[in-house]
Amino acid sequence: MLRRSGYTLSMSLLFRDAAGPSLAPGGSVLCVGAFDGVHLGHRALLARVRVRAAELGMTPLAISFEPIPREFFGRGAPVPRLASVREKIGLLTEPDMRLLLLRFDAVLAAMPAEAFIEDVLVDRADAREIWIGADFRFGHSRRGDVAMLRAFGERRGFSVSVLPDIEAGGERVSSSAIRKHLAIGEFDAAARLLGRRFAIGGHVVRGQQLGRKLGYPTANIRLGRRTSPVSGIFAVRVQGIGALPLPGVASLGVRPTVNGTEPLLEAHLFDFDGDLYGRRLEVEFVQKLREEEKFSDLDTMVRQIDRDAAEARAILGLHNKNRLSGEHRDPAPFTEA
Incomplete structure (x- = not known):
């Protein structure tokens, strides 16, 4: 079992390897992405997958990557993250969605897009429906796109749907937009796109x-x-x-x-x-x-x-007690700084 904040995650929901037995022998409805922050756009994609999986009697599945590709290709340059790996796992597997969290390493980075479709989406995930964002790219040199997925789907028996962009307050929801708001201290705007x-x-x-x-x-x-x-x-x-x-x-x-x-x-x-x-x-x-x-x-x-x-x-709307005037003294220390 993997402990998470406030709950326990069964390891039967979390998988790490691209190779292995089928995660959904009866077929899956899945989505793929980096999912940094699991913002409102991501949550809309996850919700659509859950609904369609329930309608078809299949397994809902999310496929993501750690480290996120941007970190791997950054060659050690720090990448600001909107959520820790632990938080990301918790958000992606609620409620009861399976997660294939692939190790993004040199082997996966070099995998041709066609091999990713065959080995991961078809063999490992048994995909019957794939839901992605419009700008999703995958495989070596980012050659894989919606057109390639649909061409393979016609031969391998899965459909591909693109979820339209999600907007909040007239702004397109994206991880990069949230990072920009946070960088300049616009926490309310960031919360509007994150959904929290x-x-x-x-x-x-x-x-x-x-x-x-x-x-x-x-x-x-x-x-x-x-x-x-x-x-x-x-x-x-x-x-x-x-x-x-x-x-x-x-x-x-x-x-x-x-x-x-x-x-x-x-x-x-x-x-x-x-x-x-x-x-x-x-x-x-x-x-x-x-x-x-x-x-x-x-x-x-x-x-x-x-x-x-x-x-x-x-x-925060609290009475402003002045420590210097003697009106307020903090209680006994609750931890060491």
Whole structure:
């Protein structure tokens, strides 16, 4: 079993290899794509696959890739991701859709488009209906397209349908558009295309206790190999502690004032007292306050954090308690920063 945030994923829903027995002996209705973020356009495609599979009595199946092709061909250059692999798996397999998450490596990158159709779509997935976006390309040198799929489908017994572009607020939904909104701090616009607020999740880890000493204890989440599309200081809401999200202020960056090197997400929850070590949290980004910066000393940094906390409280609709005036003191630290 594979643990996910809030649920357990049966391994019978997740497969990694291009070769192997048929995943759907009775036939599948499937979709293919990178699915970074699993945004509203992706969700429309997944919904269509589920509906058609139910109507035909077949298996609903999504085929995706990790790393995403853009990362592989970037040769180590960081690619901002809208969701971690874990989050992507969770979103693609709900409810009960099978997922073929192919390892995108040199072998798969070199696979001719014709071989991808025969070996993956026909033999491995037993495709009867394939649903894709209009700009989908596949195979070595991206030679595969809708026309090639349809020509093979006539011979191999599957149909190909193209889902029209999905728009939200008059804008075409795409992962690149969402990244652009996030890069300039337009979190409401990004949420409109994603269908939810952009968030980063992870388990709370122990830090250096600096936040405790400064009066701002934080829940620390490492990004690992994931490259975030955002950085800076933010008003946030944090899921995973109670029934409702908790408000806070967060920093995402390398912490130049204390000579940090590893990107770290540090979330300070307002008026909260509790132990969060090891707990998995989701930090939702509401509004960007400023860029990360290096301060001359810790006192200067704390004064700025005071201002950040006050601004975040106002954005989140909380009473603006002034820590410097003595009206508010944070409760006992809930984790080490």
